[in-house]
Amino acid sequence: xxxxxxxxxxxxxxxxxxxxxxxxxRDDLAGAPELAPGxxxxxxxxxxxxxxxAFYSGASRIALRFVTYGEEAVDQxxxxxxxxxxxxxxxxxxxxxxxFRLIYAEADGFPGLVVDxxxxxxxxxxxxxxxxxxxxxxxxxxxxxxxxxxxxxRHDAEARRLEGLAQEVKxxxxxxxxxxxxxxxxxxxxxxxxxxxxxxxxxxxxxxxxAAAAYARGEVLDxxxxxxxxxMHLAPGAARVTLVESSGAALAVARENVQLNGxxxxxxxxxxxxxxxxxxxxxxxxxxxxVLDPPAFARSRGERAGALKGYREINRRAFxxxxxxxxxxxxxxxxxxxxxxxxxxxxxxxxxARRQARLIERRxxxxxxxxxxSLPESLYLKxxxxxxx
Numbered sequence: 441x442x443x444x445x446x447x448x449x450x451x452x453x454x455x456x457x458x459x460x461x462x463x464x465x466r467d468d469l470a471g472a473p474e475l476a477p478g479x480x481x482x483x484x485x486x487x488x489x490x491x492x493x494a495f496y497s498g499a500s501r502i503a504l505r506f507v508t509y510g511e512e513a514v515d516q517x518x519x520x521x522x523x524x525x526x527x528x529x530x531x532x533x534x535x536x537x538x539x540f541r542l543i544y545a546e547a548d549g550f551p552g553l554v555v556d557x558x559x560x561x562x563x564x565x566x567x568x569x570x571x572x573x574x575x576x577x578x579x580x581x582x583x584x585x586x587x588x589x590x591x592x593x594r595h596d597a598e599a600r601r602l603e604g605l606a607q608e609v610k611x612x613x614x615x616x617x618x619x620x621x622x623x624x625x626x627x628x629x630x631x632x633x634x635x636x637x638x639x640x641x642x643x644x645x646x647x648x649x650x651a652a653a654a655y656a657r658g659e660v661l662d663x664x665x666x667x668x669x670x671x672m673h674l675a676p677g678a679a680r681v682t683l684v685e686s687s688g689a690a691l692a693v694a695r696e697n698v699q700l701n702g703x704x705x706x707x708x709x710x711x712x713x714x715x716x717x718x719x720x721x722x723x724x725x726x727x728x729x730x731v732l733d734p735p736a737f738a739r740s741r742g743e744r745a746g747a748l749k750g751y752r753e754i755n756r757r758a759f760x761x762x763x764x765x766x767x768x769x770x771x772x773x774x775x776x777x778x779x780x781x782x783x784x785x786x787x788x789x790x791x792x793a794r795r796q797a798r799l800i801e802r803r804x805x806x807x808x809x810x811x812x813x814s815l816p817e818s819l820y821l822k823x824x825x826x827x828x829x
Contacts, residue, residue, distance in 0.1 A: 442513075444482040445473070445474075445482070446481065446482045446483075447469060447482070447484070448470040448484045448486065448488070450469065453467075460813075461815060462551065462815055464494065465501055468503075469504075475496040477496065477603075478497070478573040478574075479495070480496075483506070493506070493511070493514060495507060495551055498604075500603050505551035506551070507551060516577055520585065522548065523581060525548070526544075527542070529810070534807075536623075538558075538560075539558045539623070539624060539640075539641060540643060540646070541554070541555070541643050541806075541808040542555045542556060542557045544810060546815055546818065547810045547811065551568055554567065556638075556639040556640065558622050558633060558641075560588055561588065561592070561614075561633060563592050563639035563640055564582075564593055564594065565593075565597055566605075567603065568599075579591060588614060589615075589616075591614065592609070594639050595608045595610075609635075622641070627649075627673050627701060629669070629672070630696055641667075644806055645670075645733065649669050649673045651825070652670055656676070657728050658678060658679050658729070659678070659682075659726070660675075661727045661729070662681060662682070662683045662731045662733075663684045663713040663734075664713045664732060665683040665731075666685060666687070668698065672698070672701055672703070678705065680706075682707045682709060683708050684711055684713050685708075685709075685711075688710060691710050714754065720761055721757050726761060727763065732755065735773070736774040736775075739776070747776070747777060751772060751777070752792070755789035758770065759792075760793045764828060765829075766827070766828045767800075770786055770824050782824075786824060795828050797826040802822075803822075803824075804819065
């Protein structure tokens with residue numbers, strides 16, 4: 441095995457690492473290591489004992505991302521074993537859908553790498569120089585093991601800029617059509633792997649969308665609807681679904697998704713969801729179900745106060761709009777807001793609206809997005825299903 445250059449942790453960094461977190465922050469390194477971006481290093485504790493192997497970053501606040509906790513060769517065979525484990529997990533947990541997350545970074549042992557599969561077309565995000573240095577090797581592995589229809593690099597994420605990596609979107613294998621039709625249970629969607637949000641769709645909500653369909657009835661409001669992910673699942677069980685989205689481009693795709701599924705009971709409204717919710721309350725409208733799936737309001741710790749205010753407002757409006765017996769599906773994808781804090785802000789919103797509600801389900805990301813217990817950042821998605829009394 442190739443001799444690796446070493447990097448040592450401070451006593452504080454060693455205490456942090458004992459918690460099992462796979463990241464080491466720059467302040468927790470003993471000195472400034474002379475390592476290249478993405479280089480694999482041997483990590484030592486303050487006493488010189490070996491802790492594992494980690495990718496180094498010279499640009500990010502996160503200096504190290506652990507790859508192994510043993511002295512094994514990190515070669516193509518190593519990545520092939522981890523890919524096989526990732527595939528086995530998806531075979532167990534993904535059912536009746538052909539769009540899913542195949543590799544979820546640290547949770548699958550690929551620090552800084554995300555790979556999503558859309559009906560055999562792969563969208564890949566390399567978010568760390570450690571993965572970037574091995575990209576050609578990983579692409580060969582994906583082609584050889586998966587035989588994909590195409591592979592497209594979605595290298596336009598903000599995380600790449602923070603790592604000093606180039607921004608680009610390009611298809612590097614096979615042919616990718618302008619859009620890919622994918623299936624999610626009884627529903628079909630159009631996915632744009634080049635320009636769509638995330639890598640084309642919000643795949644982490646797949647199981648929540650299907651779960652929400654069981655509660656659909658009467659008049660339904662889907663706010664922050666994007667391309668109608670929830671709405672398409674809710675429409676068959678509802679009398680009417682009002683879909684609210686501020687993006688004209690997303691709304692145009694939602695309209696095509698309506699046609700793709702042969703639905704005729706949706707009203708598509710181009711509007712700011714905050715404004716639309718307030719206007720609906722002022723107009724005295726009532727619904728049997730409301731879905732709130734907003735973008736992350738708190739992308740950093742500094743945005744928490746504004747996020748709490750925003751979540752409280754939209755949930756208060758939703759409670760005001762629901763008839764007795766109505767169902768609220770409310771979500772947050774803000775990691776910087778904990779499960780307890782999100783539940784507390786929804787509880788306060790119900791009190792503000794003078795409504796009582798029963799918590800029916802607490803949900804998270806789909807099982808193809810497994811959270812790593814030692815990496816709280818991977819446990820970001822929160823979804824509550826409540827019945828208003």
